[in-house]
């Protein structure tokens with residue numbers, strides 16, 4: 001197969017780990033006789049420095065023409081004092097909205113060789129394997145008005161959703177549950193928010209179409225507790241944008257392997273953007289010690305979800321597991337009697 | 351001293367644990383020669399059943415005349431299908447707003463005899479001792495419009511704050527830090543929300559007035575992570591209503607002693623409402639096995655914050671610690687070689 005992939009290295013360690021993704025893609029090309037046409041574009045602080053905007057039109061255009069997008073990471077202290085419109089994060093929000101990537105899929109799974117690094121007790125976290133499905137282009141992140149009023153005396157942000165926006169993400173939640181363990185936890189704040197009451201109604205309506213999926217409603221505060229007390233009690237979690245931001249980041253530290261976690265942001269036609277969950281880690285950028293596994297597993301997710309290459313994705317995932325089992329790791333992880341490697345070395349090993 | 355206290359037992363185990371609070375107050379009365387004039391009023395599901403509204407005017411009036419308010423807990427499955435206006439939670443939101451209790455103080459501290467019950471590894475959680483200061487009468491909980499539009503095709507909620515509302519809670523945060531370990535973490539989502547950018551500006555402005563307090567800004571998603579990976583890295587956390595709801599509940603399960611945690615909701619003149627953090631636990635209501643310690647420590651907090659009785663508060667806290675150290679506990683806790691007690695028994699022991 002021939003596929004067009006846009007690469008957005010971004011900031012900080014994004015550049016280094018994108019090199020790892022390229023090597024993995026090259027290995028898949030030769031092993032499985034595919035052809036990947038790679039195009040590198042700018043986003044975030046890198047785009048600000050080079051073009052004065054966090055999301056150049058060319059980048060958005062190239063992504064729209066591609067079969068999939070790989071993103072490194074975005075942001076860093078260098079741009080922290082920019083006005084809101086000229087901050088790296090605006091590039092991220094802009095590309096999500098611009099490409100209509102309404103569903104953010106965040107798998108969280110324990111890696112047995114890394115369990116000891118979890119802040120949770122092993123018996124609590126050990127069987128955790130969940131997928132958080134976060135709405136990504138609506139809610140408080142994009143609602144209008146979002147402004148100061150009365151000479152700065154008052155300020156409002158708006159949490160806005162249409163039925164259509166809620167329906168499509170809820171469907172994504174149910175579909176994800178169907179191909180996993182058929183349990184869906186819908187998270188809202190229906191005892192306070194009208195938008196959550198609509199959300200809950202839609203979940204109950206849709207449930208009829210997925211009779212094989214068991215549905216549970218959980219308030220966001222209770223969900224924040226259950227993630228810690230009983231993380232293995234979740235299969236698929238579906239929730240709105242801001243709740244999803246908080247809960248998926250909370251979930252990402254449970255297993256002790258944040259540097260390993262991939263994520264996907266997709267729309268209905270299959271186009272998706274794939275990126276590691278960790279940030280741009282400016283403190284270690286350029287040192288060649290960053291953990292590329294989150295990026296490499298994001299590449300696997302891309303092959304699986306956007307490019308229809310299940311077998312190839314599995315091959316990458318097993319290669320990663322093999323390396324961990326052999327004790328290979330980067331500086332952010334510790335494996336007992338293991339071998340610490342640089343970004344390049346572990347990429348080669350994988 | 352003579353003080354007027356309104357008691358709001360509420361629903362579920364609320365009634366039983368309020369009896370424990372009364373016994374503790376009686377002990378303080380005779381030991382320290384005070385007089386507490388107690389008035390019991392209805393709230394929540396109990397008020398719905400008896401008066402058809404979750405917050406009768408008489409209750410609000412009595413609270414406004416009192417020196418302090420003790421609340422058991424509110425809510426239960428019996429009222430879960432009521433329309434929003436007739437749900438027990440409306441009573442809670444109504445009394446917060448009606449009394450102007452804008453600051454919710456949630457201390458989270460490890461109890462050494464209960465550390466083993468924490469879902470976190472002991473070395474991670476052991477020195478945790480934080481105070482979450484949550485804004486309680488603004489933000490998404492009360493902003494207008496909060497409504498469906500276009501025949502139910504769209505829905506909005508509004509996150510609204512005035513400078514004044516932000517200033518007074520931020521001041522409360524700084525003041526709390528001053529009497530603790532002089533470190534304040536302000537939590538917002540300033541990379542996305544305009545309200546958070548105003549929040550951050552106000553924190554930076556106010557910081558000048560509290561030069562002895564070190565200030566750190568943290569995004570809400572990063573805060574949700576740090577609570578798990580480094581809970582002892584917090585002293586005082588100040589944040590808006592919804593973030594505070596999520597983070598304080600997340601924090602409440604870290605130490606393994608949710609049933610022990612008190613909370614205070616206060617305004618500037620000293621009037622406050624005090625309640626345990628745990629819910630109404632309808633599954634064990636009426637069985638006489640509920641843990642009254644959260645309620646008893648809430649009573650201590652009331653003596654300290656609203657009634658100016660520091661010594662009396664300390665006496666209650668030491669009594670609780672003594673009992674735990676002797677291994678006395680209720681059914682929700684396990685202490686090795688301890689003695690399990692009923693609500694009444696442990697109250698007597700304390």
Ligand SMILES: CC(C)[C@H](C(=O)O)[C@@H](O)C(=O)O
Nearest residue numbers: 075089092093245541542571
């Ligand atoms: C950078 C920020 C705007 C973003 C978000 O909140 O969506 C990030 O936290 C994420 O989760 O991808």
Ligand SMILES: CC(C)[C@H](C(=O)O)[C@@H](O)C(=O)O
Nearest residue numbers: 191192221425439442443595
């Ligand atoms: C019952 C509910 C409205 C309330 C809230 O969200 O404020 C509760 O969760 C709390 O934290 O006291």
